[in-house]
Amino acid sequence: MNDEQLGVVIVSWNVRELLARCLYSLFAELARSQIDARVIVVDNASRDGSPEMIRLQFPQVELIACEDNLGFAKGNNVGLRALGLPHSAPGPTATPPSLLTDVRKAGEVLLLNPDTEVQPGAIKTLLDVMRSRSGTAMVTSRLSYGSGAFQHSAFHFPGMGQLYIDLLPAPARFYESRLNGRYPRRWYEAGQPFEIDTPLGAVMLLRCEAIEQVGFFDEEFTLYCEEIDWAARFKEAGWKNVCAPAAHIIHHEGKSTSQVRVESFVKLWTSRYRLHTKHSQFAPLGLARQIVITGMKRKMRDASPEMKAACEKIIEIWKR
Numbered sequence: 259m260n261d262e263q264l265g266v267v268i269v270s271w272n273v274r275e276l277l278a279r280c281l282y283s284l285f286a287e288l289a290r291s292q293i294d295a296r297v298i299v300v301d302n303a304s305r306d307g308s309p310e311m312i313r314l315q316f317p318q319v320e321l322i323a324c325e326d327n328l329g330f331a332k333g334n335n336v337g338l339r340a341l342g343l344p345h346s347a348p349g350p351t352a353t354p355p356s357l358l359t360d361v362r363k364a365g366e367v368l369l370l371n372p373d374t375e376v377q378p379g380a381i382k383t384l385l386d387v388m389r390s391r392s393g394t395a396m397v398t399s400r401l402s403y404g405s406g407a408f409q410h411s412a413f414h415f416p417g418m419g420q421l422y423i424d425l426l427p428a429p430a431r432f433y434e435s436r437l438n439g440r441y442p443r444r445w446y447e448a449g450q451p452f453e454i455d456t457p458l459g460a461v462m463l464l465r466c467e468a469i470e471q472v473g474f475f476d477e478e479f480t481l482y483c484e485e486i487d488w489a490a491r492f493k494e495a496g497w498k499n500v501c502a503p504a505a506h507i508i509h510h511e512g513k514s515t516s517q518v519r520v521e522s523f524v525k526l527w528t529s530r531y532r533l534h535t536k537h538s539q540f541a542p543l544g545l546a547r548q549i550v551i552t553g554m555k556r557k558m559r560d561a562s563p564e565m566k567a568a569c570e571k572i573i574e575i576w577k578r
Contacts, residue, residue, distance in 0.1 A: 264288075264295040264385070265466075267337030269330055270372035271302040274311050276510055277372040281316050284376050291382040295368075296320065298337045302327040330459075331475035331484040334369055338474055341367060343466060365389070367469070371460040373510040383505035384463040387451050395468035395497035396489060398457035399505035400446050408446070409509055411461070412454035412501040413439040415490060416533070418541045418549070425553025446503040454501045455493070459485035460509045468497050476536075481525035483533045490537050520568050527554075527572040550576045 266284065270277045277299070288295050298320045301309050309323045322336060366388055368381065380399055388397045401411040419437035422428060434440050445452050462485065472491045475484045489499050527550065534546050554569040554576075561569065 264293055264381075265338075265341040265367040266295050266297040266370065267300065267334055267341070267367065268298070268370050268372050269300045269302060269328075269333035269337065270304065270308055271327060272304045272306045272308070273372050274304070274306045274308040277308055278311060278315060280370065280372050280374050280376070281312075281319065283374075284370065284381075285316070285318070287376045287378065287381050290378060293381060293385070296341065298322060298340050299372075300324065300328070300333040300337045300340075302329070302333055329477075329480050331477045331479050334484075335474045335477060337369075338367065338469065343367070343469055343474075365466060367464050367466060369462045369464065371509065374460055375508040375510075377506040377508065380505040380507050381463075384461075384502055387500060387502040387505075388463055388465060391451075391498070391500060393496075393498050394500050395465050395472075395492040395495075396457060396499040397451075397463045398454070398499075398501050399461045399507045400501070400503040401458065401460060401507055401509045404508060404510045408443065409458075409511065410440055411446075411458045411509075412441055413456050413458070414441070415439070415455040415486065415537070415540050416530075418545060421541065421546055421549045421553075425549060426556065441501070446501075449504045451500050451502045451504075454499050456486045456489035456499065457501070458509075460511075461507050465497075468492055468495070471495055472497075478532060479529045481522060481529060483526075483529040486533055487536065520564050523565070524568045524571055528575055531575050531578075547576050 268277070268280065281297075284297065287293075297318065299312055300322045301312070301324060303324050303326050309321060312319050312321050320340070322340060324333070324336070328336065366385060368384070370376075384397050384399060388394055398411050401409040403409050414436065416439055419432070420439050423432055423438045432438055434443075441452070441454065472488075472495050476487050479487060492499060534540055534543055551573050554573050558566045558569045
């Protein structure tokens, strides 16, 4: 490894066609910007032929084909360990001996969702912003949906307002407001980097030094909120997180989780419970508990039997 080499980790599950588009766009951008990179795909036991597609179409990718679905946090941690970063928190999966090349001299690691498409200049812009700001742990890009519509890529840490807006009736004007964790769209449109609390998680360029200081993803988050917890830990350690809207990446949101909607719903609110118990500064837990339980009971009124059972499970978790 040389000092300029970039590590890239993509964790994928049953999105073969989107993953292929992601990899094509990634390698096109790496070639266009002349960026030397090691690309690792951690496949979470896909059943759609994703590993075979990677071996056939992208032999330059280092594939880690898992026998089980490790989830987002564990999967990315496997990729980070494969790049050689020291893991300061316990993890169940050993790094394959063939992938122990040390990446610690490289300054940055890019984590990408498999449902993203890298647009021209995006990675170079992310790297330029990171390398010009020595105290930055994490940089994310501007995002848009596949339709071209704007998507928020950065947020304030979640508080009482976001919980209320997510679960209970609220005026429409609140959805795009600071109360719901949004940054003004004009900040994105200006194209200049701005400091944030947390990224969405689809695109994260990270400084290896910061990862070594605070550790990897908390693997107790089975799905969702992992990046919020990580961003909070970076900031608590004195680092900054930044959005670089001049970098543009398309995000075909939720294509993996849409395959298991009810299960994903339970995991979301289980993770949000862990987030609010771990970071009590986000919202008083007692009030947060009341909002979530009230919201779940309201959702149960017209829900399917499967969704009602999910809401009941979430209520039990939040009553702890």
